[in-house]
Amino acid sequence: MTPAATEHHAAFLDELVDAGLLIPSGVDGVFGRGVVLEQIRTAFEQFFAAEVVASGDYEQLRFPPLLPRRVLDHFGYLQSFPQLAAGIHAFEPDGDGGLAERPTDLVLCPAACYPVYPAVAARGVLPAEGIAVDAGGAYVFRNEPSPDPARMQMFHQRELVRLGEPAVVRAWRDEWLERGVEILRSFGLDARPEIANDPFFGHGGRLLAASQREQELKLELVVPIASAQSTAVASFNYHQEHFGAACGIELANGEAAHTACVGFGEERIALALLHTHGLDPNTWPSSVRERLWPVQ
Ligand code: ZN
Numbered sequence: 001m002t003p004a005a006t007e008h009h010a011a012f013l014d015e016l017v018d019a020g021l022l023i024p025s026g027v028d029g030v031f032g033r034g035v036v037l038e039q040i041r042t043a044f045e046q047f048f049a050a051e052v053v054a055s056g057d058y059e060q061l062r063f064p065p066l067l068p069r070r071v072l073d074h075f076g077y078l079q080s081f082p083q084l085a086a087g088i089h090a091f092e093p094d095g096d097g098g099l100a101e102r103p104t105d106l107v108l109c110p111a112a113c114y115p116v117y118p119a120v121a122a123r124g125v126l127p128a129e130g131i132a133v134d135a136g137g138a139y140v141f142r143n144e145p146s147p148d149p150a151r152m153q154m155f156h157q158r159e160l161v162r163l164g165e166p167a168v169v170r171a172w173r174d175e176w177l178e179r180g181v182e183i184l185r186s187f188g189l190d191a192r193p194e195i196a197n198d199p200f201f202g203h204g205g206r207l208l209a210a211s212q213r214e215q216e217l218k219l220e221l222v223v224p225i226a227s228a229q230s231t232a233v234a235s236f237n238y239h240q241e242h243f244g245a246a247c248g249i250e251l252a253n254g255e256a257a258h259t260a261c262v263g264f265g266e267e268r269i270a271l272a273l274l275h276t277h278g279l280d281p282n283t284w285p286s287s288v289r290e291r292l293w294p295v296q
Pocket of ligand 1: 263
């Protein structure tokens with residue numbers, strides 16, 4: 001990170017804290033939220049929920065921000081990104097007047113779509129048309145402390161998941177990319193699609209990253225926030241058979257279902273709006289305000 005970029009982060013973070021939008025915890029990337037930031041975030045949630053309802057038949061599922069550790073293991077996440085994962089430890093008396101720590105079988109959930117795959121697998125063979133799931137806006141955790149306020153360790157991810165035949169799933173992902181661009185631009189954000197080169201799922205690190213890029217499996221929408229480089233605020237991931245095979249989600253023909261997910265980072269979108277339009281939403285362009293806070 002260049003010194004200029006660090007100064008830019010620090011200046012924006014100071015402004016957010018001074019305005020009562022973020023409440024520092026003393027740990028990089030972990031913040032409380034003031035009421036105005038929360039109003040922006042929940043307004044986006046409501047806007048998005050209406051978009052989802054308008055776009056078809058999504059099953060609504062909600063999960064806590066925790067996963068059994070074996071699920072992360074099974075997905076290959078602990079092999080590919082052990083440094084990003086974090087587990088829950090329990091405390092117990094050590095018999096010596098002190099405390100001992102014991103790992104539980106729970107980890108913090110790193111992506112809001114992860115609990116969906118085992119839940120759908122438990123139902124047996126997928127229906128012919130597949131399934132579309134709205135996994136809501138869950139808290140997720142990535143162990144990557146950063147001074148950039150847009151790179152939080154714990155944040156809300158609004159995720160949708162599609163499971164089914166390969167062509168259907170890929171087309172769904174591509175449609176949502178276009179839709180994502182329209183949504184973010186309608187908020188006055190300068191959103192641009194990019195092919196991502198950080199592998200987010202699967203085994204094999206760099207090799208997978210290269211082939212993922214080539215096949216355009218992971219696309220992102222980036223927006224300028226508090227960094228010299230634009231920050232990804234949404235991602236559109238075609239996992240092929242990765243999760244279907246790992247969980248045993250089967251199509252009627254016996255093959256592993258393909259899956260895709262789209263995820264919107266709610267805090268990053270709120271910060272992008274604040275960075276673009278100013279720290280007081282009352283002064284934002286009326287077109288943006290009306291989309292976020294429609295008059296009932
Ligand atoms: Zn996902």
